[in-house]
Amino acid sequence: MDTWIDVVLPCLDEAAALPGVLAGLPPGYRALVVDNGSTDGSPEVAARHGARVVHEPRRGYGAAVHTGLLAAESELVCVLDADGSFDPAELPRLAAPVTRGRADLVAGRRRPVSVTAWPWHARAGNALIAAGLRRRGVPVHDLSPIRVTRRAALLELGVADRAFGYPLELLLRAATAGWRIVELDVPYAPRAAGTRSKVSGSVRGTARAVRDMAAVLRAGVRPATGGPPEPDPAVAVAPGGEAR
Numbered sequence: 001m002d003t004w005i006d007v008v009l010p011c012l013d014e015a016a017a018l019p020g021v022l023a024g025l026p027p028g029y030r031a032l033v034v035d036n037g038s039t040d041g042s043p044e045v046a047a048r049h050g051a052r053v054v055h056e057p058r059r060g061y062g063a064a065v066h067t068g069l070l071a072a073e074s075e076l077v078c079v080l081d082a083d084g085s086f087d088p089a090e091l092p093r094l095a096a097p098v099t100r101g102r103a104d105l106v107a108g109r110r111r112p113v114s115v116t117a118w119p120w121h122a123r124a125g126n127a128l129i130a131a132g133l134r135r136r137g138v139p140v141h142d143l144s145p146i147r148v149t150r151r152a153a154l155l156e157l158g159v160a161d162r163a164f165g166y167p168l169e170l171l172l173r174a175a176t177a178g179w180r181i182v183e184l185d186v187p188y189a190p191r192a193a194g195t196r197s198k199v200s201g202s203v204r205g206t207a208r209a210v211r212d213m214a215a216v217l218r219a220g221v222r223p224a225t226g227g228p229p230e231p232d233p234a235v236a237v238a239p240g241g242e243a244r
Contacts, residue, residue: 004030005095006151008068009051009082010061015040017084017192022049024088033082034068036060042082062159062166069155077151084192085117086146095148097182104153104179107171108146108186117190129168129213138175140183143167143213168213172220 007025011018011033022031031051035043036059043053056067065079076098078091090108097103112118130141145167157173159166174181 004028004074005076005078005091005148006030006032006068006072006074007078007080007088007091008065008072009033009046009080010036010064010068011038011042011046011082012036012059012064013038013040013042014082014084014192015042015045018042018045018051018082019049020192021080021082021084021088022046022051026089026092029078029088029091030074032068032072034064034071036064058162060163060166062162062164062169065166066159066162069151072151075150075152076148077154079145079147081145085189087187087189090146090186091148094146094184094186097184098148098150102180103182105147105149105174106182106184107140107142107144109140109142109183110144110188111185112188114190117188125207133168133171136172136175138171139181140171142183143171144183144186146186164208165213165215 005028007029009021009031012035014021015038018033025031031046031049033043033046033051033053035046035053035055037057043055046053052071054067054071056064068079069077076095078095080086080088080091086108094106094108097106110118126143127141129143133140133143147167147170154170157170157177159170159173161169171181
């Protein structure tokens, strides 16, 4: 087992939230910020606060997460939103069932700490898609953006979606592969001041996410073929430890 666990943080204009998120990472958890085209100086803020930074120019949540997985180096890997809505101190609790061999994937089930943390339209869209997953035998109630699993196994699943449908396809493929999926409750707070969700921040954003996910549900999944994908040239590490 590695002496650290990489934490992939997809990032698009999260400069206001990054200092708090990065400072909150527990010992042994290493930040890997994947900049997805920020214009607010997020990469520079992340680097100043000790994060390793990689760049993914193709817009999309799935694209950012996948690039982070390719760049990660630890056996276990966490995925965490960079907007301050989750407490990074929760990560060891989520990682424990995987490290102890009791689960293959642990996802946080969001429990809002206030009425403003999770807008009604986002909660409704999430509940609709999660219900569709349960009808397919996937035991989840939330398509959570905080997750822990083993990096190599996740890459071998062959998740292809590079937009908002990524978490849904991941869960479908994991269930098809017979993974043990565990949900644990996690507090879910309002985003840090000065940031706005690309999904839950507007009805339009939520509708786009539901559209992408519904398309994944309709298409279903086919078994992945081959091994993990080849390294992506988009994440080749530049001198000084920053990948471009």
